[in-house]
Amino acid sequence: METGDETRFDRGDETPERLKGQLSRLVGMTAAQLRRVAGDALGAVGARKDHFVVLATLAEFGSASQAALSDRTRIYKSDLVAVLNDLADGGWVRRAPDPVDRRRNVVTLTDSGERRLAELDRVLADVNERVMAPLDHDERRQLFALLGRVNAHLDTPPGRPGHA
Template sequence: MLSQVSAQGHRIIVERFGAVGARGYHYRLLHSLVTDGPASQAALGRRTGIYLSDLVGALNELESAGYVQRSPDPADRRRNVVGLTERGRERAVELSERAHAVQDELLAPLSGPEREQLTGLLQRLWEHHRSGG
């Protein structure tokens, strides 16, 4: 059941984000930069769970659109630090609103307390497996 609901959620995300020329990776990256601040590409990959090959492509798209900027890391000039632009902050807000709407659509049949319980349980599962379980 988890896999089937996940597939439905993914379908809705692809449709809703695609309508504004975005992808789920874009939201995850922008949200991470808003929440946790600038980071190296490797750190962003760890924070978001996006594989490096997919991460570089998504960052290229975000940079081309003017949402992020890469600059040399002052501590290690071989590495880039990715940061948000003002336009990227605005895009993060827009995509966050869409993500909340997607969650509302996906969880529509559940009451408020049921939604809280489900998201709490999913959070516990995610944290367990993220930490190596």
């Protein structure tokens, strides 16, 4: 092989200049690849990631209105409609008008919804395992902790200094 070919990343002594120093780029690239891997895995069983998010939220917090689901999942209420349509079509959730406030729909996880959640959970756990393969247990914990802190910090830009 000629030398000039595989320069890619390891320039070694030369300062990596601008590109590598940007956390946004590194996180962005990682996220894109993660999204792809997870999306493919979910797509293989006819699901999307928001399906998992909604099912998991229903399982953890119980039945809820769409507005509450939107708050808890960070899925915009406008996008939630299609997700719930999918889930209702699959029989994984029921969407019924709330008798006490007829503006609301009460979304409820069905039995087959719980099974669906377990299935998607397995799929994603598998993806997670593949993705984090190069890291040992401690390193995984560190990565989660560091990302979690950055994430929490980005979540509260103004005001809200602590939980006062």
